[in-house]
Amino acid sequence: MIAAARSVAEQKPVAREAQARMAGAWRACGALLRRDFLLAWRRRGELFLPLLYAVIVTALFPFALGPDPQLLGRIAGGVLLVIVVLAMLPALESMFRHDLEDGTLEQWLLAPQPLALLALTRVIAHWLTTVLPLLIVMPLLGALLDLPADVLPVLLLALLLATPLLALLGAVLSALTAGARGSGILLALMLLPLAVPVVIFAAGAVAAAQSGMPYLAPLSWLAAALVLAIVLAPLACAAALRIAVEA
Amino acid sequence: MNLSASPAVPLLAAHRIAFARNDEPVFGPLDFSVDRGETLLVEGDNGSGKTTLLRVLAGMLPGEGEIRFDGTPASRDSRNGRVLLLGHRLGMSESLSPRENLAFLTGLYGTRTGATVESVLAAVGIEAWIDEPLRSLSAGQKKRVGLARLLLLPGDLWLLDEPYANLDRHGIELVNALIAGHCALGGAALVTSHGAVRFADPQARHIRLAA
Numbered sequence: 001m002i003a004a005a006r007s008v009a010e011q012k013p014v015a016r017e018a019q020a021r022m023a024g025a026w027r028a029c030g031a032l033l034r035r036d037f038l039l040a041w042r043r044r045g046e047l048f049l050p051l052l053y054a055v056i057v058t059a060l061f062p063f064a065l066g067p068d069p070q071l072l073g074r075i076a077g078g079v080l081l082v083i084v085v086l087a088m089l090p091a092l093e094s095m096f097r098h099d100l101e102d103g104t105l106e107q108w109l110l111a112p113q114p115l116a117l118l119a120l121t122r123v124i125a126h127w128l129t130t131v132l133p134l135l136i137v138m139p140l141l142g143a144l145l146d147l148p149a150d151v152l153p154v155l156l157l158a159l160l161l162a163t164p165l166l167a168l169l170g171a172v173l174s175a176l177t178a179g180a181r182g183s184g185i186l187l188a189l190m191l192l193p194l195a196v197p198v199v200i201f202a203a204g205a206v207a208a209a210q211s212g213m214p215y216l217a218p219l220s221w222l223a224a225a226l227v228l229a230i231v232l233a234p235l236a237c238a239a240a241l242r243i244a245v246e247a
Numbered sequence: 248m249n250l251s252a253s254p255a256v257p258l259l260a261a262h263r264i265a266f267a268r269n270d271e272p273v274f275g276p277l278d279f280s281v282d283r284g285e286t287l288l289v290e291g292d293n294g295s296g297k298t299t300l301l302r303v304l305a306g307m308l309p310g311e312g313e314i315r316f317d318g319t320p321a322s323r324d325s326r327n328g329r330v331l332l333l334g335h336r337l338g339m340s341e342s343l344s345p346r347e348n349l350a351f352l353t354g355l356y357g358t359r360t361g362a363t364v365e366s367v368l369a370a371v372g373i374e375a376w377i378d379e380p381l382r383s384l385s386a387g388q389k390k391r392v393g394l395a396r397l398l399l400l401p402g403d404l405w406l407l408d409e410p411y412a413n414l415d416r417h418g419i420e421l422v423n424a425l426i427a428g429h430c431a432l433g434g435a436a437l438v439t440s441h442g443a444v445r446f447a448d449p450q451a452r453h454i455r456l457a458a
Contacts, residue, residue: 024357031354035340035347042342042380103336110305111355112328118355245307 028113029121036125050087058141069146076145077206091130092170096178119237154209158202161222168233175240256318264312281435289439291456297439301406331402341382345392356400367398386413405436
């Protein structure tokens with residue numbers, strides 16, 4: 001009885017410290033999100049570019065292929081997927097570069113917060129500011145290509161799973177190449193093989209929905225990969241960022 | 248942070264630390280210790296490894312030898328949050344104002360008791376530029392914002408890399424006053440200098456790095 005009471009008394013400061021650490025980590029994530037949103041707002045002209053790119057490319061397709069609704073409707077899902085992936089690419093490159101250049105990453109490293117958690121928060125902020133707008137205009141882009149209305153929800157769901165996955169993979173590569181010159185090309189080359197399976201599963205779901213077949217299996221694969229990436233990618237990111245600061 | 252720890256154990260003790268880049272020795276091996284309330288001046292010419300030494304102490308570069316904080320071997324957990332590094336790069340975004348930058352850093356590090364973003368920016372004489380984007384400030388003003396960070400965040404060991412660079416005479420006095428105040432509260436500081444600026448306390452211990 002006494003021993004039990006003593007062990008509880010000994011545990012209490014540990015528990016309190018863990019609680020304080022959790023509170024500190026949450027506060028740090030909140031501060032980072034606020035800072036990234038503020039920076040995104042200051043550079044909102046840059047954020048507009050991927051959106052403009054996606055709209056222009058989508059609008060060009062009917063002109064290039066001819067206004068055949070059947071043809072356009074059949075390829076719309078795949079075309080929109082590829083456009084979103086390509087529109088994401090340029091922004092991925094600079095996910096950590098500004099922070100490496102101005103020394104902010106050094107402050108991340110010295111802060112009493114888990115680096116992987118900060119990296120995950122950065123990916124979330126990046127996805128919300130650069131990719132979410134693309135998903136919001138997706139109904140408009142779908143209409144431009146005559147995408148069947150019942151396929152649109154599946155396409156959106158596939159993108160909701162595929163784009164965070166690509167952002168997480170891209171974050172690891174972005175952290176690895178942050179210090180390198182000409183990192184944009186390097187990142188694109190390295191991301192390509194990783195993006196292929198993601199695109200295949202997302203396109204598979206859209207194609208299945210389009211032909212009236214069950215589309216849950218490819219989506220489940222995407223969801224499983226996303227869960228795995230949420231756990232592992234921030235750790236890889238943190239290791240890569242430590243190397244980037246060392247150099 | 249426990250500022251009233253026993254003075255017998257130095258805040259920072261380095262034993263035979265050295266760093267080599269591509270088998271080319273950059274500095275060391277060095278032995279030194281810094282007690283609470285003490286300032287250690289690291290002198291050396293350009294390229295003698297002063298910045299590298301601070302980065303090794305901050306745990307950003309894997310050096311050789313042993314580093315102890317309060318008697319325990321340095322690790323990420325024992326070091327992080329206790330060391331503040333002010334280097335050539337400010338660690339702040341040029342697109343954000345001093346107030347926004349410092350508010351973010353308090354989110355990462357927490358706040359020193361009694362300090363607020365406004366009070367520390369006033370203490371370094373930046374109150375008029377508190378909401379201007381950092382890129383519109385001069386080099387010396389940016390340095391002052393960096394100094395405000397030291398006052399704002401908790402942390403007992405300051406690693407200051409050339410803190411006098413870009414500062415006018417008043418700025419240099421400000422740096423010396425900040426270091427003296429920090430040491431009076433039981434903190435400690437390592438300050439690098441190439442020797443051109445007269446340091447406030449001529450009694451402070453020196454280590455000299457050979458180029």
